[in-house]
Amino acid sequence: xxxxxxxxxxxxxxxxxxxxxxxxxxxxxxxxxxxxxxxxxxxxxxxxxxxxxxxxxxxxxxxxxxxxxxxxxxxxxxxxxxxxxxxxxxxxxxxxxxxxxxxxxxxxxxxxxxxxxxxxxxxxxxxxxxxxxxxxxxxxxxxxxxxxxxxxxxxxxxxxxxxxxxxxxxxxxxxxxxxxxxxxxxxxxxxxxxxxxxxxxxxxxxxxxxxxxxxxxxxxxxxxxxxxxxxxxxxxxxxxxxxxxxxxxxxxxxxxxxxxxxxxxxxxxxxxxxxxxxxxxxxxxxxxxxxxxxxxxxxxxxxxxxxxxxxxxxxxxxxxxxxxxxxxxxxxxxxxxxxxxxxxxxxxxxxxxxxxxxxxxxxxxxxxxxxxxxxxxxxxxxxxxxxxxxxxxxxxxxxxxxxxxxxxxxxxxxxxxxxxxxxxxxxxxxxxxxxxxxxxxxxxxxxxxxxxxxxxxxxxxxxxxxxxxxxxxxxxxxxxxxxxxxxxxxxxxxxxxxxxxxxxxxxxxxxxxxxxxxxxxxxxxxxxxxxxxxxxxxxxxxxxxxxxxxxxxxxxxxxxxxxxxxxxxxxxxxxxxxxxxxxxxxxxxxxxxxxxxxxxxxxxxxxxxx
Amino acid sequence: xxxxxxxxxxxxxxxxxxxxxxxxxxxxxxxxxxxxxxxxxxxxxxxxxxxxxxxxxxxxxxxxxxxxxxxxxxxxxxxxxxxxxxxxxxxxxxxxxxxxxxxxxxxxxxxxxxxxxxxxxxxxxxxxxxxxxxxxxxxxxxxxxxxxxxxxxxxxxxxxxxxxxxxxxxxxxxxxxxxxxxxxxxxxxxxxxxxxxxxxxxxxxxxxxxxxxxxxxxxxxxxxxxxxxxxxxxxxxxxxxxxxxxxxxxxxxxxxxxxxxxxxxxxxxxxxxxxxxxxxxxxxxxxxxxxxxxxxxxxxxxxxxxxxxxxxxxxxxxxxxxxxxxxx
Numbered sequence: 062x063x064x065x066x067x068x069x070x071x072x073x074x075x076x077x078x079x080x081x082x083x084x085x086x087x088x089x090x091x092x093x094x095x096x097x098x099x100x101x102x103x104x105x106x107x108x109x110x111x112x113x114x115x116x117x118x119x120x121x122x123x124x125x126x127x128x129x130x131x132x133x134x135x136x137x138x139x140x141x142x143x144x145x146x147x148x149x150x151x152x153x154x155x156x157x158x159x160x161x162x163x164x165x166x167x168x169x170x171x172x173x174x175x176x177x178x179x180x181x182x183x184x185x186x187x188x189x190x191x192x193x194x195x196x197x198x199x200x201x202x203x204x205x206x207x208x209x210x211x212x213x214x215x216x217x218x219x220x221x222x223x224x225x226x227x228x229x230x231x232x233x234x235x236x237x238x239x240x241x242x243x244x245x246x247x248x249x250x251x252x253x254x255x256x257x258x259x260x261x262x263x264x265x266x267x268x269x270x271x272x273x274x275x276x277x278x279x280x281x282x283x284x285x286x287x288x289x290x291x292x293x294x295x296x297x298x299x300x301x302x303x304x305x306x307x308x309x310x311x312x313x314x315x316x317x318x319x320x321x322x323x324x325x326x327x328x329x330x331x332x333x334x335x336x337x338x339x340x341x342x343x344x345x346x347x348x349x350x351x352x353x354x355x356x357x358x359x360x361x362x363x364x365x366x367x368x369x370x371x372x373x374x375x376x377x378x379x380x381x382x383x384x385x386x387x388x389x390x391x392x393x394x395x396x397x398x399x400x401x402x403x404x405x406x407x408x409x410x411x412x413x414x415x416x417x418x419x420x421x422x423x424x425x426x427x428x429x430x431x432x433x434x435x436x437x438x439x440x441x442x443x444x445x446x447x448x449x450x451x452x453x454x455x456x457x458x459x460x461x462x463x464x465x466x467x468x469x470x471x472x473x474x475x476x477x478x479x480x481x482x483x484x485x486x487x488x489x490x491x492x493x494x495x496x497x498x499x500x501x502x503x504x505x506x507x508x509x510x511x512x513x514x515x516x517x518x519x520x521x522x523x524x525x526x527x528x529x530x531x532x533x534x535x536x537x538x539x540x541x542x543x544x545x546x547x548x549x550x551x552x553x554x555x556x557x558x559x560x561x562x563x564x565x566x567x568x569x570x571x572x573x574x575x576x577x578x579x580x581x582x583x584x585x586x587x588x589x590x591x592x593x594x595x596x597x598x599x600x601x602x603x604x605x606x607x608x609x610x611x612x613x614x615x616x617x618x619x620x621x622x623x624x625x626x627x628x629x630x631x632x633x634x635x636x637x638x639x640x641x642x643x644x645x646x647x648x649x650x651x652x653x654x655x656x657x658x659x660x661x662x663x664x665x666x667x668x669x670x671x
Numbered sequence: 672x673x674x675x676x677x678x679x680x681x682x683x684x685x686x687x688x689x690x691x692x693x694x695x696x697x698x699x700x701x702x703x704x705x706x707x708x709x710x711x712x713x714x715x716x717x718x719x720x721x722x723x724x725x726x727x728x729x730x731x732x733x734x735x736x737x738x739x740x741x742x743x744x745x746x747x748x749x750x751x752x753x754x755x756x757x758x759x760x761x762x763x764x765x766x767x768x769x770x771x772x773x774x775x776x777x778x779x780x781x782x783x784x785x786x787x788x789x790x791x792x793x794x795x796x797x798x799x800x801x802x803x804x805x806x807x808x809x810x811x812x813x814x815x816x817x818x819x820x821x822x823x824x825x826x827x828x829x830x831x832x833x834x835x836x837x838x839x840x841x842x843x844x845x846x847x848x849x850x851x852x853x854x855x856x857x858x859x860x861x862x863x864x865x866x867x868x869x870x871x872x873x874x875x876x877x878x879x880x881x882x883x884x885x886x887x888x889x890x891x892x893x894x895x896x897x898x899x900x901x902x903x904x905x906x907x908x909x910x911x912x913x914x915x916x917x918x919x920x921x922x923x924x925x926x927x928x929x930x931x932x933x934x935x936x937x938x939x940x941x942x943x944x945x946x947x948x949x950x951x952x953x954x955x956x957x958x959x960x961x962x963x964x965x966x967x968x969x970x971x972x973x974x975x976x977x978x979x980x981x982x983x984x985x986x987x988x989x990x991x992x993x994x995x996x997x998x999x
Contacts, residue, residue, distance in 0.1 A: 116756065361959075362959070363959050363960075382959055382960075383757050383758050383759055383773075383960075384757075384759055384959070384960045384962070384963040384964070386757060387755075387757040387759055387963070388963070390757075430749070430751065432751055433749060433751055433774070435758070436751055436754050436758035437758055437773070437774075438758065439757055439758055440754075440755075440756045440757040440758045441756060442756070442757065512940065514959060515758075515773075517945065517956065518773055518774055520945070521749075521774060521945050521946050522749070522774070524945070524946065525747070525749055525946065535944075536944055536945055538940060
């Protein structure tokens, strides 16, 4: 009996170990792919970083629009991430843009068929920019109508109101003050007040008077979703609340896009149905194949990715986890696509100890093995190790030194260098190369990142590098949205390191890649994207001066100098110039939005091609 | 007057092995410890479990030299070379017998170091729970009346408290800055120990209270009282020694529960903080890649299961040895 009991015990133990392990594989509750990032638009440049991976890209899904896509059916979308802001005035997040570009109509848009040149959407044609680049005139199309309950034609006053509300602090816009230097625009306002620099001479014309010669960049910024018209007489009552009720209950919006939000459960589910007042002929750009779009969010990324690969009509809005990516590459390659994304970096808060000391920041960068970040993101298929902040798909990359960058010693070795780190520790006053100084309010270096993969790995990578230099560290893993809204994007939180933050350029121009994340002029109290709190007058001036240059070559050179200054400031650890791997079902025709580096719901067809 | 374990064992143990007839014809009584040990060692499952736990303790104490001896890297050493082109962990090799995790860290080293965390937290939190539970249970059972009512309700309140919620709340509240209560509760081990001890002591307190209620009516307690012994002396010298057997048995049952608590809280991300190795945290990190990296979950999972099982089997053995009438 006894020997039997012992044997049985061991068998039960082993079986239980496997059972526990097996159960754990399918029920992780709160994670996501982590491939999403803040920011707006981007170019659809080449997949340069995948060229050196040694992994063939042949046989990947064709994600270009096709002329024989079928209309009708329900498009199902699945994601691990939830939405942050679906109000076009507040929206500034990759996942949100998928919805906002399907439900609203900005003045211009980069489309799958025109990835580098803005296409007039609500606008009737390209804007007229004055010779001094300080006045921009936009004519809007006739016949665009708001969805119920507004049910009327969009006019220039609605466009003016869209701009006014972006400056209303209740709307919490993250980029208006940087991209729209309009005469009379408030620096902060608690209500939407008329802006003297916006005039509407007739029902279909809007004129913007700018404070500086900024017309060219302003034109590109008109592709952002905040430019979507909002009916003043209807929306202003919602905008009196903080935050605006158009964000907390987006079903209340007046829609101008092909779809309207029928139901919304924050972080869980979203249902889009056709907007009865939208006309394909008036729009002229978006085909809007699907009759209905049902989006399920908050899913386990592994389960969602596997479900997508096994499905016929499912699109996964965020990237698959690395293990599924590997599996999809070898077994479901025709359902996998690689879109150029932006970049990931670890922002070092430049305003609080210890990283208000530039030499400590340089030491921290030098101590990092940045190849580890690339592997945590999925390896060479999904990017390359970054050395500066203008990334491969953005104009100005070559002027910034291409892949090798500017040659600063603390970023030139992707594997890191403790010798270089030690040099900067000594310059900072720590001759033993170990930090013994004080910390800010948190008593250690606070590292806040996403709790979804690869956030935990990235936090431990940065922690590993900092601990080598003697820094005490505390890791706080939170949901991605919380990381942006309560910590890294909330200035007063003064988080020391945000290692899982990412940026997609707002439009395919170095200004869109550098201004919001690194200019002191773009710092806002909440929804802030300058996570390093960098407010270096040299950087601010360099970006502003570059934006004012009209000669393309000189302009790119000037932006490269701004990029160099940011690397000289060591405001962040450059991690990865990233690609966005996406998976889709077997039958659905997924089309990539080059501006958002994700699916374009209005160009994708659940029924595939005929 | 007999007291303590001696009396309990002598009373219960009336069968023939309580005496031994020597070759010279002398009759020698066995000590209670001898009786206990004789019974315990006859339970081979419990003995194997005890050897396992003993070895585990040695592994935990000598984790550093052991990993050095085994030729594996430290538990927090990240080795990118051990990841594949997709950044995925690779399986067991001669360099990494248990494979590596998604940061290229050696699973064998992390499993070994994980035992330190599990045992340290389980032993300390159980010790605290036993001390609190015994003191409060004895006071409630001995004094009865309003003291009993008050302390019994206190135990009910603690028993009703959802431990996971408490842990998550404390972890959130104490995770930044200098922690809570002026730095007394800081994130990580201390939070875990406090939470687990707070949730465990009422179970022991209830048992001790019941036993004390019974013991306080025994003749030897009345005799001590009639001789003028103080409450403090009666509790410490007469009642406490008689509680040793249940304390040992219930401690052995609470210990594995606390090992699991630690793993569960670390699994949920409110326990041991990275990069410190903890079995629960390793299992949590491995859960998303189990189908492609089984070794990442199986080895810490097996270590956890075997440890809990061994503690439970020892508990069974102790129960049998200390209370042979109870049977199974």
